[in-house]
Amino acid sequence: MTDTSSTELGMMVPDTMRTLLAISDNGEIAVSIRDMVDRSYLVVRDVRPNEAEEGFHASLPWPWMVVGTTPTIPESIRNLMSHNPVLIAWYGAPLPEGLPSHAVALPTFRDLIGYINDCLEAQMAGMHLAIGLGVELPDGQLARSAELQALLSLAPASFDIPMTAFRSAQRILLAHHIEASVNRDPATGHISLIARAGVEV
Amino acid sequence: MRANPEVIILEDDPEKLEDLRQEFIRKRFHPLTARSASRAISLLKNNLESSRPILAVVDWDLSKAPDNISTTSDLLTFIAHELSDCLVIVYSANVDSFRVRSEIHRSHPRAWLHDKREGDASLIERIDRMLEQTVEDLKVKDGSVVIHTPTNDEHHHREAVRLVVHYPEIVTFHSDSATKAVRRFGDWLAKHDSRVTLISHGNRKYRLTVMQ
Numbered sequence: 001m002t003d004t005s006s007t008e009l010g011m012m013v014p015d016t017m018r019t020l021l022a023i024s025d026n027g028e029i030a031v032s033i034r035d036m037v038d039r040s041y042l043v044v045r046d047v048r049p050n051e052a053e054e055g056f057h058a059s060l061p062w063p064w065m066v067v068g069t070t071p072t073i074p075e076s077i078r079n080l081m082s083h084n085p086v087l088i089a090w091y092g093a094p095l096p097e098g099l100p101s102h103a104v105a106l107p108t109f110r111d112l113i114g115y116i117n118d119c120l121e122a123q124m125a126g127m128h129l130a131i132g133l134g135v136e137l138p139d140g141q142l143a144r145s146a147e148l149q150a151l152l153s154l155a156p157a158s159f160d161i162p163m164t165a166f167r168s169a170q171r172i173l174l175a176h177h178i179e180a181s182v183n184r185d186p187a188t189g190h191i192s193l194i195a196r197a198g199v200e201v
Numbered sequence: 202m203r204a205n206p207e208v209i210i211l212e213d214d215p216e217k218l219e220d221l222r223q224e225f226i227r228k229r230f231h232p233l234t235a236r237s238a239s240r241a242i243s244l245l246k247n248n249l250e251s252s253r254p255i256l257a258v259v260d261w262d263l264s265k266a267p268d269n270i271s272t273t274s275d276l277l278t279f280i281a282h283e284l285s286d287c288l289v290i291v292y293s294a295n296v297d298s299f300r301v302r303s304e305i306h307r308s309h310p311r312a313w314l315h316d317k318r319e320g321d322a323s324l325i326e327r328i329d330r331m332l333e334q335t336v337e338d339l340k341v342k343d344g345s346v347v348i349h350t351p352t353n354d355e356h357h358h359r360e361a362v363r364l365v366v367h368y369p370e371i372v373t374f375h376s377d378s379a380t381k382a383v384r385r386f387g388d389w390l391a392k393h394d395s396r397v398t399l400i401s402h403g404n405r406k407y408r409l410t411v412m413q
Contacts, residue, residue, distance in 0.1 A: 008278060009278055009307050010277055010278045010281025010307070010308045010309040011281075011306070011310045013281045013285060027303040030303070031299055031302045031303050034306065043311055044306070045310055046310075130369065132369060132370045133370075140411075140412075142369065142410070
């Protein structure tokens with residue numbers, strides 16, 4: 001086998017497809033996840049902790065979800081996850097310190113796969129995730145907004161990141177007259193997508 | 202204007218390579234063939250301006266290759282970097298091995314795997330399923346022709362096939378002649394009142410969408 005640095009590996013090629021960034025010491029979790037999800041909906045990037053930041057930046061504009069199995073992670077990737085609407089799931093290890101509060105710890109592989117597939121299958125107010133990337137809107141249009149994609153996937157749970165990260169999502173909801181809105185909880189400051197009253201969710 | 206799609210085939214066994222080559226010629230592809238990863242990379246590098254395969258069929262295990270200058274992993278990495286819209290299928294007798302799967306997907310995260318032990322016919326069936334996409338009233342036949350199903354009219358151009366097999370993703374085209382072919386395909390769709398239309402995202406990026 002030739003010695004190929006991580007930067008040269010194909011997994012570091014920038015890609016706009018919905019990405020699950022799997023951070024582990026041996027790659028086993030990425031291989032296992034790939035077998036259990038519909039790969040027309042996402043690509044799984046298999047990275048080691050020291051490659052995580054590069055993998056994050058290669059997932060344009062940011063990964064849809066980060067799945068980790070390590071008890072600690074580099075500060076750089078923790079900061080990136082604290083400032084971008086990224087779903088975070090940890091499996092087989094306690095949540096590393098300093099992750100935003102929307103990160104979830106999942107004790108079993110079955111729980112993890114259930115969580116990923118539930119997020120992929122999320123629906124609200126006629127919206128659902130499109131194949132590849134973005135959100136299919138009730139009027140048949142495709143919204144490529146990673147913010148809206150993240151909000152819809154996590155709903156009804158909320159993101160522990162600033163409202164400013166979700167401006168494009170709010171714009172799309174208004175422009176397409178969608179019966180849902182981006183909501184900031186006044187007590188916690190957390191952000192979620194909610195269906196407006198009278199609309200079937 | 203006709204332009205047959207290209208396929209790059211890496212297979213170290215000369216007999217099997219010839220069988221695959223004939224199969225793709227029958228499907229009206231233009232096959233580029235190699236028995237070693239280094240030869241496959243050279244073929245692609247030397248023709249990058251004129252030749253952008255829509256499919257790579259890659260044998261992972263190259264024990265009979267005439268040289269071992271490069272590995273299959275090197276080829277997959279090259280394709281991921283330089284031919285990101287090329288569909289990739291990798292076949293191996295060791296596809297159950299965690300190490301092999303991990304290595305393949307770290308080289309090319311979008312590669313599809315196939316078990317060599319299922320035989321050659323199974324590989325061809327799998328490739329057919331990958332390529333024979335249907336989008337509303339459009340269908341790809343044999344991986345090389347787009348058919349408007351209500352009229353049975355055919356559009357023979359590799360860039361049209363590329364767009365349909367990648368639906369609904371955005372595809373970046375790399376030459377003026379390719380973008381001209383894409384726009385001609387858009388006109389052809391409109392002329393046939395297809396429910397599928399061509400959307401331009403600028404910078405030679407296009408995708409197909411279905412009208413509601």
